[in-house]
Amino acid sequence: MKAVGFTTSLPIEAADSFIDFETSIPIPAEHDLLVKIKAVSVNPIDFKIRQNSAKDKVLDAPKIIGWDAVGVVEAVGNEVTLFKKGDEVYYAGDINKPGSNAAYQLIDERIAGNKPARLSDAEAAAMPLTTLTAWEVMFDRMHINESDKDKSILIIGGAGGVGSIAIQIAKKVAGLKVIATASRPETVEWCKQQGADIVVNHKDLVSEVQKAGFKYVDFILDFVNTNTYWDAMAELIKPQGHIASITGSAEPVALNKLKGKSVTFSWELMFTRSTFQTGDMTEQHNILNKAAALFDNGTLKTTLNKTLHGLNADNLKAAHRLQESGKAIGKTVIVF
């Protein structure tokens, strides 16, 4: 089958940062679905893995990355019960297994969902990883529920992939008052289109949020950098409030700053359930199906913003280049 990968970590401008190659179609076992892929999308995790997973070494075989796909089930492992041949699926996948930048991929049925029927392949391929991330962080980590309706949430990094769908879910599913950060006219406009009530500049964040009328906010989601925004988050979070992040803290953190207000902090990593094969791993199947129903009834909208045609090294390079720039708005998809 056709695939795109790399054997060493190179800057995206390098000729071989991605290479087109041929490999054999994998064979499904146990809970695996063999999926014929129709579209994929790119997330920040993609370029981080490309930049770091084969640093200063050359792999024996090209590594296939890519987490997000839409496709059709071609065959199933002998323990599969949730899907059958011919089903259209969408999923984000498992960081420990070959990715979706290939004609075919194996995916565990417990982390795949039924593709939203009313979305095109490109529209649907844009959504799994970011939707799972935003859903898990708000409902499984922060335990946001009906009693939180009309509370406030600050979303740092509103115009990116996760930020965009997080704004929608916070507003339209959780019923929160959404303050998002964005700094360019086009990202401010995008955040409003997703449903943000208020958009503030991330520079001088504390005074921006307070000028918007909030001394404190009930929830904060960091989609940019935990170290950068730590002090601002500690100041803005409401007593007994909840901060969560999907990014990282390369430097140690002054955790003590959250103590006086009895604040909670959560990490969310969409790959935790599949990596640790947690008992509730099938929850990702359930989330994707719940989200599909919300896409189909119009509550949620795709965050697709750019479509490339044809799976090949050149298109993957273009998609990574845009993602690495930090200027991407919404999602970039490659349709096969």
Place this chain on the structure above:
Amino acid sequence: MKAVGFTTSLPIEAADSFIDFETSIPIPAEHDLLVKIKAVSVNPIDFKIRQNSAKDKVLDAPKIIGWDAVGVVEAVGNEVTLFKKGDEVYYAGDINKPGSNAAYQLIDERIAGNKPARLSDAEAAAMPLTTLTAWEVMFDRMHINESDKDKSILIIGGAGGVGSIAIQIAKKVAGLKVIATASRPETVEWCKQQGADIVVNHKDLVSEVQKAGFKYVDFILDFVNTNTYWDAMAELIKPQGHIASITGSAEPVALNKLKGKSVTFSWELMFTRSTFQTGDMTEQHNILNKAAALFDNGTLKTTLNKTLHGLNADNLKAAHRLQESGKAIGKTVIVF
């Protein structure tokens, strides 16, 4: 009225580390209850405040500390609705106001509860601060609920005041499997009496817990030191698990270590609600009353372990000395 306090932060051995003095009985306003105190208890917060709140200075008037009391309502402010003159109450109080080491004290009705009827004054005075702390951390911060029954909780520092009642609440109210840490024969025995299923040594904590049959635990409560146990907690916590602490992290913390497992961390400070006058401040009244019912029906037991008689500087010094030693088991109470 008679009171005990200090005008400068001194080692407990110093003659004036506590002084007996006379001051006027305060007058209740708004939500205040004026309580005639019958018994108080000592917590680690007491000696931390004594050691630090008048460092290198001399206060104009002696500072009265002490958070935990049992007493009788003598008068009420004009907005009081929850209590009346003659009611017996127990409460932990507000860090920003004069404490309970005095014949009378003002307390906001919203953070006071009805004294458990079946407990003596000493037995009841031992409980408010630690019970509120343990209850808030498990139910308000960690959101432990019926669906968590039979999950595992590691309680670091099981034999102290909060540890003791936390073991009881975790076991008897939340229905969890409780692993507590203790290192001396008498503290091991005490933890078992409180209801711990397993007691492990805090030295070499990871291998101790794993030897006891737990690769991971669902919840961890740190009642000793967040910096000291950070790496061990990061290793032992289950993917998607929840760690909470009431102690502190003087040094910055490698928060990143919790990311791969999507772990949540909460601070619990019993004084947050009263300090910030949160909208749900009355929840402390509710918790104390729920706990009183559990003390009265025998589900929970007092953790009183030592009783001193007479409010005076000598007895407060003795109680602080024991608390500062780090060897206190359960609670020490002074009956007036």
